[in-house]
Amino acid sequence: MEAQNLNEPHLPTLEQMQQWTEVMGRAQQLLLEQAAGATGRALPFNPDAVARIQTSFANEGLALWQRFLDSGGMLRDQAEPPPPSSPAARKDRRFADPAWSNHPFYDLIRQSYLLLSDYLLKLTDAVDGVDPKQKAKLRFATSGMLDAVSPSNFPLTNPQVMEKTLQSGGENLVKGLQHMLADMEKGQLTQTDGAVFEIGRNIATTPGKVIKETPLYQLIHYTPTTDKVLETPLVIFPAWINRFYILDLSPEKSFVKWALDQGISVFLVSWKSADASMKDLLWDDYILRGQVDAIDTVRELLSVPSVHTIGYCVAGTTLAATLALLAARGEADKVASATFFTAQVDFSEAGDLSLFVDDDQMKLVDQLSTSGFLDGRYMAATFNLLRGRDLIWNYVVNNYLLGQDYPPFDLLYWNGDTTNLPAQWHKNYLTQLYRDNQLVVPDALSIDDTPLDLRKVETPLYIQAGREDHIAPAESVWKATSHFSGPIRFLLAGSGHIAGVVNPPAAGKYQYWSCDELPKSLEDFVADAKETKGSWWPDWAEWIKSLGDSTVSAKKGGRVPGKGSLKALEDAPGRYVKQR
Structure with missing residues (x-):
């Protein structure tokens, strides 16, 4: 059976678009209420700053939905850039695949995620009257949480993973599961093919x-x-x-x-x-x-x-x-x-x-x-957390979801040693x-x-x-x-x-x-x-x-x-x- 291309213009149907619109609207509302409500009650915020952030978030959210409705659920021309005022206009390697911008479903997910990320980080910065180190911890934790819940990290919300799954008949997920189980057994995230390198043979060879x-x-x-x-x-x-x-x-x-x-x-x-x-x-x-x-x-x-x-x-x-x-x-x-x-x-x-x-x-x-x-694996995990987007989630997507082979890279071999x-x-x-x-x-x-x-x-x-x-x-x-x-x-x-x-x-x-x-x-x-x-x-x-x-x-x-x-x-x- 021929794999279905996620960028084919006949996707999605009108009924699907209506359902996606309703679902995403409800989801965005829940996230807004949770961020502005529960978080706001738990921490001492600067009320003026929060008001400005919420107003900006609401305006940008409405603009996002208006652009989505104006598009009529149609695929965007690949030559057409996202609106410059949108957070989605930022360069982000997680969303480099064209499907993130051209497909309405994934475009909406991406822009909603980036908009919410902006909102929560700004809300974190608006915390007032706490020790600077506590505020830094809060921002670090918020940033780490947002990196973890990125739609690029989940099969159903990552167009590259969906396309690879359709093309391979799910073999990528089986291979990714093998990678994940092997990493769980050794207690460490694999970043490169270690079998390629040998200390004294092709690294650390100076006489x-x-x-x-x-x-x-x-x-x-x-x-x-x-x-x-x-x-x-x-x-x-x-x-x-x-x-x-x-x-x-x-x-x-x-x-x-x-x-x-x-x-x-x-x-x-x-x-x-x-x-x-x-x-x-x-x-x-x-x-x-x-x-x-x-x-x-x-x-x-x-x-x-x-x-x-x-x-x-x-x-x-x-x-x-x-x-x-x-x-x-x-x-x-x-x-x-x-x-x-x-x-x-x-x-x-x-x-x-x-x-x-x-x-x-x-x-x-x-x-x-x-x-x-x-x-040493504890320290390695700590250092990886400092750049979780690049050193953890990037490999979760490539190794576990896409099931890609590990590239031979001496620096990454050293990093895992x-x-x-x-x-x-x-x-x-x-x-x-x-x-x-x-x-x-x-x-x-x-x-x-x-x-x-x-x-x-x-x-x-x-x-x-x-x-x-x-x-x-x-x-x-x-x-x-x-x-x-x-x-x-x-x-x-x-x-x-x-x-x-x-x-x-x-x-x-x-x-x-x-x-x-x-x-x-x-x-x-x-x-x-x-x-x-x-x-x-x-x-x-x-x-x-x-x-x-x-x-x-x-x-x-x-x-x-x-x-x-x-x-x-x-x-x-x-x-x-x-x-x-």
Whole structure:
């Protein structure tokens, strides 16, 4: 039987249109009464603002119905755009299929949903007299609820799903059910075909050796690719919330390989995913037995006074504490420079993640970590919630409703390769930093009985932020510039938390903004900054070399992995990154 095309002009019949009109009218009225009634009674609204919002909603709703009635239930010409005043005129990838605009039934559903979404979000903003954090929680919850109930997420109200179901005889739903059951069994949403990738074979392939292993980390020394290297080596600290190979996805995307090609000796810390043996680990351990230990190890191996360092995300936050600790101990000269990849030290404007630090969330962490460590799937779900439309519901539609095959995508494979976290450390991080913002308060935190004061840090810093970062917002990353005493170069990269960092020059993607002198505010920076097309990596390499350094042979002694005082234990990427 030939599949029925949802865009054929003989659909729908007059009787169907009359029924749809009645049903949608009743549905819209129920939603209006619920939003304006129950929600309005539960929260203290600004009455003037609510009156304006309700009037606008009513007027736009009437205009929507008038346009629908004027169309006579006829299909819209594909060349005819939706009315510019309508919320449906907005670009929204969920409704990109032409049927959403051309078919009267789906067009009405779409525009009604967008109109109601606008109304509820504006109503949320009209809440008055509550704590700003509570208001932010309300807006986040409202936005998440609206994303969840989008008509694109349900088979009967998604024209793409209906057409695919008719064409395949329902095979897409059977395949989607298989996908969903498999995800339920593993407790995690699948975003890509994991069978395509293998660590050490087609990702994390940069040659090197593991030269040290502790209960907390493995230290990887990468094989030089140039005859001469900077005398001062580089030690990279990835976030232990994820696997390190985000910086070594493939030779074309690898920051590690690119840094080697710039004539830099590269060492990288591969953190161990937490298990029950790590239940007592705290932030002190990641600082003292992690970062400080790795810095001292590399210094001793190469007989150099100092190292360059990079800290990504939470490892950047930790690197700031490490610098403060070394400064307090009179050992600041162990670090020649520190680079922060999308890292926060001042959490006063930390974005939506700060909504997950209340008492209820802490109780949930306790419930999920009875063995002393937090399953990484919990953190993955939290990060996905921050962009639920793109990282959850997009895959619900594609994987479960359309039954599409998973595309091979190395970045998404990395995103799903979760790591476990020591539970007590994680709770302390959320409460002491995200909730109480203690790192920027002089002497509020101590490591090994040494009070931390970021103002004592005079190390040259390179602070990179992502313009569209939803995990470490640019506004939050910028705040670090006011807490240190040394020279700072701030750079704003295009894109977000991952793509803004992993942007190799050869790709020719995105752009970055920079200023020769550090302005007083992010607003001044944006106003004065020079835009440069492409990757910011060359800017960073130029900055590193501008600090002044001699070059040495890359072929002698400890510069060759495993040939110095620390012998090779195994080939990179090592066993820790493969442990689950």
